Amino acid sequence: MAILEELDDEIRACTRCANRLGGHPVNPPGRLEEVVPRPVLSMPFSAAIMLIGQAPGLTEYDCGRPFQGPAGQDIRSLFAGCGVHPDEFDRVVYQTSAVKCFPGRKLNKDRWEDRPPDGKMLRMCSGFLQRQIDVVNPYILVCLGGVGANAIDVLRGRPSRKLGDVVGKVEEWGDRYIIFLAHTSGVSRFLNSEENKDRQNEGKRILTHKIGTLRDSRHLMRF
Template structure:
């Protein structure tokens, strides 16, 4: 399950499709997605950029199911992550993103050295041909954003995404060019 066209300059990689995605037959339909889209809007993306400029995917392509006896989604197992990795690698080769937004700790850990969220969020991590910007997961199950210091780190992350958006889309900052997109 994905949402977008290739190539695209920006890719969001989350953990896995959720129950809302499964029911709606498209990625990023639940409450956590609405918060993510708000953050992307704060970073300067327009709603119509999603699926065109921003390719949406996840580490795994199938809904992993609910936790037994719970109303929350189960995290993909290491085996599920391994099984889906070739599909993600193929997507990345087709999409050719210059900016990858890692949405949640599981996605962050797959692409960056292991570190605490407080060490990752708010920073950009350049690599050959791509820059990674991590975001916390916006799920209601996560309490990480309850801390004011962590919300400040989120604001820094949104600013890093804004800066990278300008770079990868080759948009001159306002005041530097008479038009937003140079011709």
């Protein structure tokens, strides 16, 4: 995947968000330094499934690999229930996010939490996401949470939608399928609603079916 490796090198060299990250802390005890641009990227390979999240968290910032923190473990469990065993997750699912760099932390009342990427960061990373999709060439795009869903809507030239309007749905984009799921993070309260849980379960049912179709056609293992 020489083309993807070249793209990864270009993303790693990007510092366009440096002034938007500066001033925001890494935050855990003893980690008071400011966040610096440090793109988090999956291993380069052509995959039938691409997972698109919001942005890397602290664990990903430290280790340089996507979906390694608590939320990542939750999504791996979700995929396990849909037919992708945790042992094969990293070699079957290409993992990325709408923004490639950890945005840092912020104080929300009396607790620290991950800072969501701002609109300018999302716009500056949008081209990288489109190019990743073009090169990885997935059959299924799984959008995790509202930021990931909106990032794909922007690439499709569509207005942003509320999370409740998309979770549990599958849409076609050319010869690809987009499946929308709610973020599994405990910070989100979206899944506190029974109605939204039903939407999430429908999305998982669709993903299970699509993964089964890929296995039957051996398309899942084309990398």
